[in-house]
Amino acid sequence: MGKAGYISAEMKRIFKNRYVLLSVCIGILVPLVYAMIMLSPKWGPYDNTDNLPVAVVNNDQGAISDGERINIGEILIASLKENKLLGWDFVSSEEAKNGMDNMKYYMTIEVPEDFSEKALTVLDDEPIKPELKYTQNEGLHFMAAQVTNKAVETLKTQLSAQITATYVENVVSQLKEVANGFTEAADGAKQINDGTGQLKDGSEQILDSLNEKSSDIGRLVDGAKQVEDGNRIMKESLVSKQGDITRLANGAQELNIGTGTLLSNLQNKSSDIARLADGAKQVSDGTSQLVGVLNEKSSDINRLSNGASQLADGASELQSGATELLEGARQAKDGSAQLKDGLNKKILPGSEQLAAGVQQAQVGVNETIESMQNLQVALEQLPNSVDGLKDNVLYKMIMGQLNENLKTVPQKQKDFQRLVNGANELRDGLKNDFTSGVTTLDNGLGQLVEGQQQLQNGASKLADGSKEVAIGNKTVAVGWKELQTNVAKLHDGTKQVKDGNAAVESGWNDLTAGATQLHDGSSQIRDGNKTVESGWQELSAGATKLYDGASQVSEGNQTVKKGWVTLTDGVSQVDGGLGQLSDGSEELYEGLEGGAKRTSSIDPEEENIAMFAEPVVLDGEVINSFPFYRDSNAPYILTLALYVGVLIMSFAVQYRKPVTLPPSATAWFTGKIAKLSMLATIQALMISLYTLFVLKLDVQSSISFVLFSIMVSLTFLMIVLFLVGLAGNIGRFLALAFVVLQLSTTGSALPVDMLPEELRNLSIFLPFTYSINSYRNIITLGNTSNMWENISILLIYFALFAVLSFLVFMFKYRSLRERADFNKEEISESIS
Template sequence: MRESLFKKELLSVLRNKKLLIPIIAVLFIPVLYSGMFLWAFWDPYDHLADLPVAIVNQDKGADFEGKELQLGNELVDKLKESGDFNFKFVNKEEGYKDLKNQKYYMLIEIPSEFSSNATTLLDDHPEKLKLVYVPNESYNFLSSQIGETAIEKIKSSISEKITETYAETMFDKVTELADGMGQASDGASKINDGAAELKDGSSLIYDKLSLLADKSIEFNDGVGKINNGSKELVAGSKTLADGLGQLQEGQNTLKSASDQLKAGHEQMAAGIHQTKEGLGAVNEKLPAVVAGTEQIGAGAKTLSTSLQQWQSEAQKVNGGMAVLQEKLQGLIGQLPENSPERLELEGALNQLKTGTAELAGAAGQLANGGNEIAAKIGELNTGQKQLQQGVNELAKGSEKLESGAQEISKGQNEFQAGMNTFSEKFADAKAGADQLANGSTVLAGGLGQLQDGSAAFKDGTAQLKDGAGKIADGNATLYDGSEELASKLADGADKASSVNANDDTFSMMAGPVKVDNEKINKVPNYGTGFAPYFLSLGLFVGALLLSIVFPLREPAGVPKNGMSWFTSKFLILMGIGIIQALISVLIMFVGLKIEVQSVPLFIFFAIITSLTFITLIQFFVTTFGDPGRFIAIIILILQLTTSAGTFPLELIPNFLQPISAFLPMTYTVSGFKAVISSGDFSFMWHNVGILAIFIVLFIAGTITFFTGMHKKRFAAAAVSE
């Protein structure tokens, strides 16, 4: 009977101390894994104040915009106040020495230029502030990772402080900008006033030019009439005698102009004379300059010849040096190899050889330079001679000009004398009137040209009028623009001066973004976060160790069939698995005070997890024996890496990720996360369904094995009964 076989199995456990005690011990294995591990790592960040960290402050401070910066000291003060770690403030030598000796887990060094680098923001190449973070990773790797998180917080704090300082300076500059814009607004107002006057003046010019254009038309018409009259004048020149009185007035005017012309000729003659004297002086000096240049050229040629001789001699010296080197080399070869005397002689010989080669090269360069200087001085001398010839020709021309000026002056004197005679002998005006008739023809031609010029003048005044109109329009635009500029500058000054900065403003600019860490499904500490992983691990190890202390294959009596054999074993294992789960849950609630979304579902899921691992271990160990335990250990190892209990599944190697779908711990961890943290009970039931499939498959496999074994081992005993 099934019950009698189960009773036998149960009594065999209770009556056998060697079996009962190990089973009782195994009941607490999940507690050791889940309870001890979770207790040890429940909230490690709560003890960071006990972690020794060395701080080395080398900062020398700096001056920024008249303000003293001591960022290193400020950082030290903040670290003292924070209490994040057990900070030890030491000197550099002591800090690095104790870090290597594992007295500290990490060291933070503040360099000497820490504050001075903060003042370079506005430079062409600003320097970043540097903190030297030195963890001793061999001492403890996780402490270095924690330290990196802390150093990021320190970096953020320092950045905010520096930005706050620059923001304060920037707002001071904005205030200065407001004052400057106010002054610019006043200046723009003055420009606007000037533009208004310019606008009025250009309008007046346009009006006057319009009047001039109108008058030019009248003038052109008048010139046309005069031209027509001049033609009549040719015919009526004989009547000029009647107007000899009027001619007398013109003669007086002509005499006055003649006097002015004479004075101008005298001034021109004086200027020509001075020019002639100046050219003479230049002409006298040029021969000496040309002669000096020729002497310099001769000297340059002599220098070039001497340099060429020097080059030839240098080349001879260089050749002789080669002969000397050969002879000396033979003498040096007789000295012991690598002896000080030989090494010294060889070094001196090489220096002498190098010096003579350089001397020959320098001589060649100097000779070439001397030739070039001689050639250039020859070109200069040729140019000076050409200049001298030109000055001679100018001097001759000035003499002719002076002579011509004298002739003009003589003619002017004669003209003046003739005018005087004309005045004295006005009776001869009749003869002049005849000449006037001839001159009137010329006058008619000149008036024709005057009429053409008058037409061009009319067109020019029209264009000038148009241009003045455009200038007037442009000045109007300038006036409007200057008025708008003054207005906008005034507005800008008002807006800039309205910026009222305070400590809150500086703080906002230093840290404009505030992150609200709004967590969903909040996990309060490390222990709660790792509970699904360690609880699953503990129950699996408990099931595995149970297979060592409790015989999973050998029955306490003769089983009736494979099902009774399986049931007798499974009921014992199931009871132990449920007890393991309950003990673990009790420790989690009482000892660690874990908070879950649903206490009943948490207990239920822990039991389902324990039964899943019990059936898995029962199947492999019952079916394969000791190799089955090895297989179970392999499965445990794979589950440790692929269950996403620590790192996300996406962070493990790609070829391991698909394996997680076939291992039960993947679903136990997910289910525990749902019932402990997220409260997604539908997801928990989804994982329960998958675990139930594992349970059914493992039970079916075990029953199949027991059925086969029963046929082999107990078939004869069953027939006899």
């Protein structure tokens, strides 16, 4: 089935079932019946106000004016009997009270006993306004209360006119007494004229005195201006320097904080400096001991070298003669024994002590170097915590000397390592090679004694050994001297380190003492600058007060000067005014005398008194008036009827269910829109045509009225279709709530401009607002531009809810399609 076939099926569904057709017809007729009931009556709310019962009680006792009795209450009752504005009921106070208690009267109006008496006090010293009392029962009906309020205002106006007329009569009756007063006033004006001449003479004397002192006032003003300028310059100078004084105080504070930090850092590092000095002293003492040991053993090394030389000579001599061999062997045997004994007791322990001492000295030197390196790191980081230390001369000198000493450290470490290696080699050579040689020599000499046959071999070995011993001893002697030289240099370096560290410690102590004095001095500077700042502020405040006082004096003198000039001008004017007063008093005398004559001749007519009582008559016109009261409610009634008709139609016509499974969501939506739009259009045509031709409602344009009704009906259809299509009965409830929301917020009962602000803001977003405004322009106002503006907004509502409705149909169609596919699968499975 295509889209056209589905639309045709939707149309035919209405006519297939007579109950559906009957429901549709009733739904279409509901808005028409509503319009017939609400728009048919032609009476208005003010057409039958004379049926509202209002009690009138007259308790006025009247009053006497110039011998004539006046009763304003009776005049009011007479005028009300001729007035059909309300249903007046003239009763007593008791009857009025009973009627109000029994809810018979909407209002009671009472004229008090002293009403006329108070009305005649208008010319008394303490006039009393008369009061017209009324009691209103607003609870019977709000609109009746508004009508009675208007009636009370009308009565007030009438009574005011009547009282004014009474006032005029009283005033006119007293004008004769006024004429006598004019005569007396004329005599007084004559006396004023005489006194004015005397005042004129006195004012001339005052004017001369003021002119004479004018120059002194000018000099006083100039002097005060100079004082003000001087004080202003002093104030500006003090205020301009306030920032410098504050910066000086802040700088002193920062200086004090910096010196405190420097002092704290110096005091914290004093113990490290002392330990550095002690370590350097220990290094120097250790190298001194090492030098002493080396010098002490120098003679033994020399004897060892000399003995080796002698041994070589003896070996030569041994080879030179066999005769002396035995004797030489014995001597050699003794010499070797002594050599072995000296080696074991002196040379070997001395070499071991030398190696151990050199190693200990190396450890001390390394510790000294490490301490110097740590000192270098600490001194390099010290400027980070002590401001200005990096540029200090003493600090630079200490760092320079320390860096120079540390530069030679690697070379000195290498030299000292060679010294250590030489001492170890000396110890090992003496302990191993030399000891074995001496033992061999001793054994050879023994064998030499034992046998002549081995003499030549022993002599050769002895000669070779003695040569090696001589060479070794010479090497030992040379190494020992180098060791002495290097250790002496090491001792000199450690002594310089000791002396330098002692100087650093002494300089550090001096630096700490100087930093302490610097911190104390900065504290005094800080305190002094605070005192200066406080005093400067007080001085600036005093200068400001002095300047303000001088300004006030200057301004006061300027005021005095202006006042003096004004006073002079005023006296001049007074002098001239007195002249005019003299002339005017004479004219006043003449005028009062003539006024007395004219006042006595006044005799007003009744028309004149009426003019006084009610001098203004309203002359106005009403444009765009309503022929009948129903015309004012027609925009609201037509809007509500069309919306309710579309909502009721949703109960008779299916807004959600399709006739059959539609081929697409678009076909389903188009079919529903075609059917529902036809019904909504029929509703709009029936209401608008009935209103035009049966009720004969007078409109600006009949075609615009019919077309706009169709458009409003279609717009409301889209709103209701979206809500019902989305949520079913809940959507109908929301549609009904949407109507209730708009009943009092869209200009029906009250104009939108008279609503509270929050309701005015809400009415902008409600479609009834624009429907009612457009109907009002089409029926009464004829404002085309305003009408098209409202129509444009309604078109936006139409398009918006049409799109939303289409989206709802697309969503529902997808769900409908899934259920249909599922049912087909179940059927196919059951068949199989």
